[in-house]
Amino acid sequence: MTQATLVPAGDRWTLVFIRELRKPPEQVWPALIDPERLDRWAPFTADRDLGTPGAVTLTMVDGDDRTPMACTVLAAEPPHLLEHTWGDDLLRWELEASGTGTRLTLRHTSAEKGIEAMVAAGWHLCADTLERLLAGEPVVAIRGEAAREHGWEDLRNRYAKMFTG
Known part of the structure; x- marks a missing residue:
């Protein structure tokens, strides 16, 4: 199950993206911080473990394009909270035990x-992976243009409708 909402944040906006996962936080956490695992599902690679x-x-x-961005891990509290910058953006990952699984909330x-709708569609595909x-x-x-082959445009349109009411 996926939920997504937009929240105003001053002159910025925050996508609150929630996905219920079948594994407990202790099993989800390594996928958020380990460069090898990130490389298999996230829109970016990392030059080090994000756990500190x-x-x-x-x-x-x-595709063949690579765009490195200097970022900072601001908080890493295993297995419940990871917060880091991504260029000028801020990503806050919250893991909460939910039954035998995890409620993953990305802000x-x-x-x-x-x-906003493009970002939500991208994270939707990442969460599926x-x-x-x-x-x-x-x-x-x-990642990138390859997402179009996996329903990204339909997801983007669906999120656009959801966000505009």
Whole structure:
């Protein structure tokens, strides 16, 4: 189950994206911080483990294009909270035990206007891939233009309708 809402944040906006996962927080946490696991589901790669505060480079991947971004892990409280910058954006990952699984809440705060539905669609595909990774399936991250082959445009349109009421 996925829920997504937009919350005003001053001159910025925050996407609150919630996904129920079937694994407990202790099994989800490594997928959020380990560079090898991130590379299999996230829109970026990491040059180090995100489990400790400090500088990190997150590299956006789109086919052969790579865009490194200097970022900072602001908080890492295993297995419940990870907060880091991503360029000018702020990502806050909250893991809460929910039955035998995890309620994953991503709060993605961005200053760029007009991309809210695109961001939600991207995280939706990433969360689908994360769920399959946690289930032990062989997966490859769905990034950039490749997302169009996996229903990204339909998701973007659906989120756009949801966000505009």
